[in-house]
Amino acid sequence: MDTVLFSKEIRRNTLRCLHSQGSGHVGGSLSIVDLLAVLYSRHMHVDPTNPKMDDRDKLVLSKGHAGPALYATLALKGFFPLEWLDTLNKLGTRLPSHVNINLTPGVDMTAGSLGQGFSCACGLAIADRVRGINRYVYVITGEGELQEGQNWEAAMLAADKHLDHMIVFVDSNKMQIDGYTRDVMDVEDLVAKFKAFGFDTQRINGHDHKAIDDAICRAKAVSGKPHCIIMDTIKGKGVSFYETMGAGVHSTTVTDEQYAAALEELK
Amino acid sequence: MELRKEYAGELSRLMKQNDKIFILDADLAGAGGTKPLYAEFPDRCLNVGVAEANMACVAVGLASCGFVPFIHSFAPFSTRRIFDQIAVSVSYSEQNVRIVGFDPGVHTTYNGGTHMTFEDMACMRALCNVAVLDITDGVQLRKALPYIVQHNGPMYMRFVRKQTDTLFGEDYVFRFGKAEHLRSGEDVTIVASGTMLFDAVKAAERLAVNGISVDLLGIHTVKPLDEEAILASARKTRCVLTVENHSIHGGLYSAVTEVLSAKVPTLCDAVAVRDRLTQVGKLDDLKRDYGLTADDICRRALALVASK
Numbered sequence: 001m002d003t004v005l006f007s008k009e010i011r012r013n014t015l016r017c018l019h020s021q022g023s024g025h026v027g028g029s030l031s032i033v034d035l036l037a038v039l040y041s042r043h044m045h046v047d048p049t050n051p052k053m054d055d056r057d058k059l060v061l062s063k064g065h066a067g068p069a070l071y072a073t074l075a076l077k078g079f080f081p082l083e084w085l086d087t088l089n090k091l092g093t094r095l096p097s098h099v100n101i102n103l104t105p106g107v108d109m110t111a112g113s114l115g116q117g118f119s120c121a122c123g124l125a126i127a128d129r130v131r132g133i134n135r136y137v138y139v140i141t142g143e144g145e146l147q148e149g150q151n152w153e154a155a156m157l158a159a160d161k162h163l164d165h166m167i168v169f170v171d172s173n174k175m176q177i178d179g180y181t182r183d184v185m186d187v188e189d190l191v192a193k194f195k196a197f198g199f200d201t202q203r204i205n206g207h208d209h210k211a212i213d214d215a216i217c218r219a220k221a222v223s224g225k226p227h228c229i230i231m232d233t234i235k236g237k238g239v240s241f242y243e244t245m246g247a248g249v250h251s252t253t254v255t256d257e258q259y260a261a262a263l264e265e266l267k
Numbered sequence: 268m269e270l271r272k273e274y275a276g277e278l279s280r281l282m283k284q285n286d287k288i289f290i291l292d293a294d295l296a297g298a299g300g301t302k303p304l305y306a307e308f309p310d311r312c313l314n315v316g317v318a319e320a321n322m323a324c325v326a327v328g329l330a331s332c333g334f335v336p337f338i339h340s341f342a343p344f345s346t347r348r349i350f351d352q353i354a355v356s357v358s359y360s361e362q363n364v365r366i367v368g369f370d371p372g373v374h375t376t377y378n379g380g381t382h383m384t385f386e387d388m389a390c391m392r393a394l395c396n397v398a399v400l401d402i403t404d405g406v407q408l409r410k411a412l413p414y415i416v417q418h419n420g421p422m423y424m425r426f427v428r429k430q431t432d433t434l435f436g437e438d439y440v441f442r443f444g445k446a447e448h449l450r451s452g453e454d455v456t457i458v459a460s461g462t463m464l465f466d467a468v469k470a471a472e473r474l475a476v477n478g479i480s481v482d483l484l485g486i487h488t489v490k491p492l493d494e495e496a497i498l499a500s501a502r503k504t505r506c507v508l509t510v511e512n513h514s515i516h517g518g519l520y521s522a523v524t525e526v527l528s529a530k531v532p533t534l535c536d537a538v539a540v541r542d543r544l545t546q547v548g549k550l551d552d553l554k555r556d557y558g559l560t561a562d563d564i565c566r567r568a569l570a571l572v573a574s575k
Contacts, residue, residue, distance in 0.1 A: 101360050102361055109327075110356060113355040115320075116327075116356050117324075120328040123325040123326060123332075126328070127328060127329045127331075127332035153316075153320060153321035154321055156316070156318070157325065
């Protein structure tokens with residue numbers, strides 16, 4: 001499927017998932033959709049019928065609150081029925097708002113307590129190396145999440161151990177719960193920071209599918225270093241009233257009216 | 268032989284048989300004894316530097332791929348310092364990580380204060396599905412390790428790196444979740460864990476001289492606790508003294524009284540640290556100051572028996 005069409009389907013189903021409970025992490029889910037569309041169309045070596053296959057690429061969604069976007073992607077790829085998307089956060093669900101390695105087919109790591117996923121991904125990359133598995137480990141973190149110091153412990157390790165089969169995407173949507181990231185606790189200059197930590201680093205438009213695809217291909221061509229792709233994104237991307245909502249879009253409502261209006265925009 | 272040498276020696280033997288065992292350290296590989304393993308198994312040993320949180324989560328990544336990672340640090344740094352990493356990435360994620368805490372409680376001696384913990388077992392015991400072992404000696408640890416490797420679920424174990432005294436002989440058999448019935452008596456039950464078992468044995472001998480017979484249970488598995496053994500002994504003696512190198516809050520005393528209060532309400536007391544701050548000092552001085560000596564065990568046991 002064309003990645004643009006796929007991204008639209010992911011956005012529609014992400015909102016379906018969030019609408020099922022009436023609210024949730026709308027902004028940060030929508031901002032990573034284009035990355036998920038490109039990754040799962042062009043790069044992720046996975047088998048929906050065998051989600052625990054040893055010889056697979058792995059994705060750690062360290063900003064685990066964006067679970068609904070990943071669930072929509074995985075459901076569309078056939079990891080589980082689309083109907084599961086309507087069970088978000090209901091008691092006994094396989095789809096909790098923050099991702100869980102044991103509950104959802106295709107989810108490779110638990111995340112939600114921010115700052116831990118990057119380290120877990122280092123463990124995955126080291127495990128692959130020791131086992132002689134030549135696959136990629138992808139990490140999606142948020143720029144706000146990078147305020148957690150543990151990320152930089154992981155970055156040091158990734159560079160020191162030359163984990164060149166690890167690609168870290170920073171979803172830089174410029175907002176966190178309490179406001180604009182630059183106002184709460186500025187994390188820039190991220191390119192300089194990751195370069196200083198020994199990463200092969202790029203910065204791209206995180207909604208430009210060709211730019212995402214090219215950046216991943218460029219990263220894979222560089223050996224001996226872990227990779228960081230900082231993606232400039234828009235929180236709530238794809239739905240006009242969420243894009244302009246401000247920091248409140250981090251966790252907000254998806255009412256019947258909002259859902260209908262969003263689907264109209266995503267036709 | 269120092270306990271850390273026994274630990275590394277047995278791990279070396281097991282790592283030759285099992286290519287899933289993985290060693291992680293946070294700048295204490297030399298102190299903790301695992302350093303020789305780095306030369307022997309370079310692919311399966313990783314020193315992450317002074318970064319315990321990272322170490323725990325790297326271990327989770329490895330565990331999710333089928334490895335059995337052991338993470339090491341001084342007991343406060345491998346437990347309370349990284350409590351959320353263990354709670355979310357290990358416990359909640361149900362990952363087979365082995366968490367090792369060196370020199371628990373008073374055994375930190377001159378590194379006490381900042382490096383001393385009386386709440387490590389409380390922290391770990393409170394987490395769902397995390398087993399807790401309080402190791403008595405090197406023989407016990409060595410005999411337990413084959414089981415520890417194949418245990419299904421996260422596990423915390425605490426031991427004293429440089430300890431050379433042993434209580435158990437080579438015929439010792441480790442049985443996870445089972446108390447060791449070391450002495451039969453009628454007057455008072457003493458339940459002791461970890462290194463306090465040495466003091467409890469001494470105290471039981473002294474009490475016997477004074478005509479008090481002790482039913483002595485050695486506990487290595489604080490969680491899951493051997494409820495049957497404790498209930499059976501309490502029914503017999505009708506008073507129970509717990510003995511631990513840990514706070515009275517959340518450790519062995521809590522575990523034992525949780526069981527007894529629900530099933531066999533029994534008069535209890537504890538030899539434990541009673542809401543005191545940590546400090547530096549010689550081991551004997553610390554034990555006296557916190558009331559963790561054989562004398563303290565005798566005194567509290569006699570008082571318990573007298574109040575029956």
